[in-house]
Amino acid sequence: MSIKDKLNDWIQNNEQRYIDFLQKLVQQPSTQGNEKGVQQLVANFLHELGLKVEMWDLDGDRLKKHPYFYSNRETFESSPNVVGVLKGTGGGKSIILNGHVDVVPEGDHKQWDHGPYSGKVIDGKMFGRGATDMKGGNIALLMAIEAIQALHIRLKGDVIFQSVVEEESGGAGTLDTILQGYKADAAIIPEPTNMKIFPKQQGSKWFRIIVTGRTAHGGTPYLGVSAIDKAFIVNEHVKELEKTRNDRITDPLYDTIPVPVPINIGSMNGGDWPSSVPDVVQLEGRIGIAPGETMEEVQQEMEDWIKTLSEIDPWFQEHPVKVEWFGARWVPGEIETDHPFVASLVNNFVSVMGEKPTLVASPWGTDGGLLSQVAETPTVVFGPGITDLAHFPNEAIELEKIFEAAKIIAATIVEWCEED
Amino acid sequence: MSIKDKLNDWIQNNEQRYIDFLQKLVQQPSTQGNEKGVQQLVANFLHELGLKVEMWDLDGDRLKKHPYFYSNRETFESSPNVVGVLKGTGGGKSIILNGHVDVVPEGDHKQWDHGPYSGKVIDGKMFGRGATDMKGGNIALLMAIEAIQALHIRLKGDVIFQSVVEEESGGAGTLDTILQGYKADAAIIPEPTNMKIFPKQQGSKWFRIIVTGRTAHGGTPYLGVSAIDKAFIVNEHVKELEKTRNDRITDPLYDTIPVPVPINIGSMNGGDWPSSVPDVVQLEGRIGIAPGETMEEVQQEMEDWIKTLSEIDPWFQEHPVKVEWFGARWVPGEIETDHPFVASLVNNFVSVMGEKPTLVASPWGTDGGLLSQVAETPTVVFGPGITDLAHFPNEAIELEKIFEAAKIIAATIVEWCEED
Numbered sequence: 001m002s003i004k005d006k007l008n009d010w011i012q013n014n015e016q017r018y019i020d021f022l023q024k025l026v027q028q029p030s031t032q033g034n035e036k037g038v039q040q041l042v043a044n045f046l047h048e049l050g051l052k053v054e055m056w057d058l059d060g061d062r063l064k065k066h067p068y069f070y071s072n073r074e075t076f077e078s079s080p081n082v083v084g085v086l087k088g089t090g091g092g093k094s095i096i097l098n099g100h101v102d103v104v105p106e107g108d109h110k111q112w113d114h115g116p117y118s119g120k121v122i123d124g125k126m127f128g129r130g131a132t133d134m135k136g137g138n139i140a141l142l143m144a145i146e147a148i149q150a151l152h153i154r155l156k157g158d159v160i161f162q163s164v165v166e167e168e169s170g171g172a173g174t175l176d177t178i179l180q181g182y183k184a185d186a187a188i189i190p191e192p193t194n195m196k197i198f199p200k201q202q203g204s205k206w207f208r209i210i211v212t213g214r215t216a217h218g219g220t221p222y223l224g225v226s227a228i229d230k231a232f233i234v235n236e237h238v239k240e241l242e243k244t245r246n247d248r249i250t251d252p253l254y255d256t257i258p259v260p261v262p263i264n265i266g267s268m269n270g271g272d273w274p275s276s277v278p279d280v281v282q283l284e285g286r287i288g289i290a291p292g293e294t295m296e297e298v299q300q301e302m303e304d305w306i307k308t309l310s311e312i313d314p315w316f317q318e319h320p321v322k323v324e325w326f327g328a329r330w331v332p333g334e335i336e337t338d339h340p341f342v343a344s345l346v347n348n349f350v351s352v353m354g355e356k357p358t359l360v361a362s363p364w365g366t367d368g369g370l371l372s373q374v375a376e377t378p379t380v381v382f383g384p385g386i387t388d389l390a391h392f393p394n395e396a397i398e399l400e401k402i403f404e405a406a407k408i409i410a411a412t413i414v415e416w417c418e419e420d
Numbered sequence: 421m422s423i424k425d426k427l428n429d430w431i432q433n434n435e436q437r438y439i440d441f442l443q444k445l446v447q448q449p450s451t452q453g454n455e456k457g458v459q460q461l462v463a464n465f466l467h468e469l470g471l472k473v474e475m476w477d478l479d480g481d482r483l484k485k486h487p488y489f490y491s492n493r494e495t496f497e498s499s500p501n502v503v504g505v506l507k508g509t510g511g512g513k514s515i516i517l518n519g520h521v522d523v524v525p526e527g528d529h530k531q532w533d534h535g536p537y538s539g540k541v542i543d544g545k546m547f548g549r550g551a552t553d554m555k556g557g558n559i560a561l562l563m564a565i566e567a568i569q570a571l572h573i574r575l576k577g578d579v580i581f582q583s584v585v586e587e588e589s590g591g592a593g594t595l596d597t598i599l600q601g602y603k604a605d606a607a608i609i610p611e612p613t614n615m616k617i618f619p620k621q622q623g624s625k626w627f628r629i630i631v632t633g634r635t636a637h638g639g640t641p642y643l644g645v646s647a648i649d650k651a652f653i654v655n656e657h658v659k660e661l662e663k664t665r666n667d668r669i670t671d672p673l674y675d676t677i678p679v680p681v682p683i684n685i686g687s688m689n690g691g692d693w694p695s696s697v698p699d700v701v702q703l704e705g706r707i708g709i710a711p712g713e714t715m716e717e718v719q720q721e722m723e724d725w726i727k728t729l730s731e732i733d734p735w736f737q738e739h740p741v742k743v744e745w746f747g748a749r750w751v752p753g754e755i756e757t758d759h760p761f762v763a764s765l766v767n768n769f770v771s772v773m774g775e776k777p778t779l780v781a782s783p784w785g786t787d788g789g790l791l792s793q794v795a796e797t798p799t800v801v802f803g804p805g806i807t808d809l810a811h812f813p814n815e816a817i818e819l820e821k822i823f824e825a826a827k828i829i830a831a832t833i834v835e836w837c838e839e840d
Binding site for chain 2: 232274
């Protein structure tokens with residue numbers, strides 16, 4: 001029997017234990033600030049697996065000095081990362097297996113059929129906040145590691161399992177693993193991709209645009225200048241920038257994606273009195289950042305483009321539109337599509353699933369960007385969760401997919417890190 | 421000496437008494453709900469003049485049954501109207517002299533050089549909230565009445581002086597004088613017109629427009645439909661309606677007015693998350709109503725026009741744009757430009773001022789609309805206050821203009837009501 005067949009067998013024979021453990025993890029709420037409980041479960045599990053375990057509260061002092069740090073908080077008491085290392089024998093390529101345990105708020109409880117942390121299993125699906133995004137994915141990683149341990153497979157390269165916090169809040173967890181010293185030759189993050197393989201992941205940054213008008217009484221609006229009318233000109237101008245930025249993208253990985261790096265205006269608020277001409281409008285949105293771009297060059301491009309508004313409308317010369325940057329950034333991530341690690345993952349996918357995987361660029365960011373750009377660890381995003389259910393009520397994951405992902409990942413780890 | 425010369429003389433010799441009384445009125449704050457104090461001063465003054473005085477708290481029960489009632493309150497304890505009548509001998513045309521005593525809030529006290537209710541006189545100007553809008557105008561009316569009394573001029577028609585509340589809040593004061601039974605053959609309201617004569621006054625009504633989109637994640641906005649983009653289309657569509665409505669207006673009274681009946685979008689609010697496609701946008705604004713139009717036909721025209729959006733964009737077929745009506749209405753007012761009352765006012769203006777008056781359509785509403793449409797009392801708006809200072813800090817009025825207005829109005833009353 002090949003190693004891969006043995007791994008598959010082992011995984012198949014240990015499904016129930018992992019369903020039970022996933023249920024425990026899902027039933028342990030872990031919104032921002034409340035991660036300690038679930039991380040303790042993970043740390044104990046890793047201990048049992050015989051990994052070298054490290055658990056530490058994120059270090060706000062060192063984080064806030066880093067240009068890529070973002071969070072809505074600066075101290076992280078009782079919000080720990082957990083890292084478990086399966087040391088290699090040496091001379092092999094290392095791998096990071098990264099998954100977050102923090103979950104987004106559960107929202108309106110009345111919209112959950114079974115309560116937000118039920119962990120209930122119905123028809124092969126497990127329900128609960130975090131099941132798909134992304135505790136189910138983390139389970140796939142742990143199954144892969146235990147399968148390797150159980151089969152006494154000794155690898156040359158290190159296997160570094162990272163259970164992080166703060167992914168939903170800006171990436172401080174993964175960033176602090178990097179500041180703690182962890183990097184590797186490749187990484188997988190099993191975010192909910194519907195089993196698609198994302199060699200590239202879009203980054204993003206939030207912006208605020210402020211448009212100024214001049215007030216007047218609503219009975220004589222021609223004495224004023226409507227900031228709403230001007231904001232629509234700005235809206236159109238931003239659409240042109242989106243077109244320019246996207247016309248540049250030729251990578252076939254984006255062939256099925258209408259707009260690889262969109263610019264979304266998410267909100268527009270201006271004026272406060274029906275009988276007055278509005279004199280200020282604020283737009284807030286998100287600009288997509290392509291792999292290979294830096295945040296700084298994208299910000300500069302947008303600011304320069306906004307300045308050209310004065311050529312379109314003289315009002316903007318005396319009343320320049322302001323651009324501000326705020327909120328979380330998502331660093332774009334990438335690994336070359338023909339990278340040997342990707343090739344290995346793809347082959348193993350075909351073996352396990354009996355069909356080719358879909359390789360596509362991801363429209364949303366993950367901590368993969370930080371691993372790619374800051375830790376210089378090429379990262380692929382691939383996982384069993386159901387993308388469209390993430391962040392919604394009645395979030396769920398198909399258990400079968402977790403086991404398929406575990407098999408694919410286990411085989412890929414063994415190939416990458418090389419048997420001794 | 422002609423009657424008019426005598427009236428002018430009397431007014432000139434009694435300026436200080438009226439400056440003093442105006443100061444008392446201005447120094448008596450009279451924001452909404454706090455009008456009793458100033459109305460008591462007015463009622464006493466009318467008693468002294470020998471008029472038949474009526475003072476009553478507005479009747480919320482009868483008001484709320486009236487389709488033209490609007491206020492942010494339904495009960496009016498301690499908020500009285502005051503009416504003083506100089507009975508005519510009979511067989512003459514009557515006149516209503518209407519002025520409000522309620523004032524808008526004073527705003528940020530720090531922006532007032534002398535405090536919002538100072539009544540201070542500097543270089544021929546009196547400062548204070550209400551001085552220009554419109555206690556100074558009311559003083560001109562009272563001077564005219566007392567001049568007529570003092571000169572023992574007996575008139576055939578009734579002179580009905582109305583000191584009302586709630587003008588700034590929707591007109592319930594004047595409406596309740598109508599429900600109390602008061603109407604006349606003509607009326608003057610000395611709102612602050614900079615001594616211009618407004619034979620027509622714009623009405624208005626507030627509307628709310630709700631535009632629907634479809635949400636999606638900001639990384640894949642093409643899966644959604646931006647309610648902001650759709651609101652832009654609606655904005656342009658509303659501008660077309662404004663053009664259509666204004667192209668109809670040919671009255672030379674509007675020759676100097678760029679847009680006689682504007683449609684102002686005063687506020688726009690939509691979306692709440694930079695990383696989401698906005699799925700609802702709310703616009704609020706004010707539509708101008710021309711004299712001769714009813715509120716109902718204007719509302720119908722706008723609703724019908726909004727429905728035609730489905731011809732422009734199929735999205736609106738499945739997701740119709742909603743129009744709602746809310747807030748205060750201002751009924752448009754008018755008197756024919758060649759009405760004998762206007763002719764008399766114009767002649768007297770020329771006599772007193774030595775130059776022709778400016779006749780123009782007013783861009784804002786007054787209680788003149790209610791008098792015109794509900795009481796069938798043709799109304800002209802003409803007064804000594806400074807339009808641009810109304811509602812602002814450091815509101816002020818030129819005292820000289822009050823006396824000029826008093827002379828013009830006194831002569832007009834005598835001509836209209838006819839000496840016995």
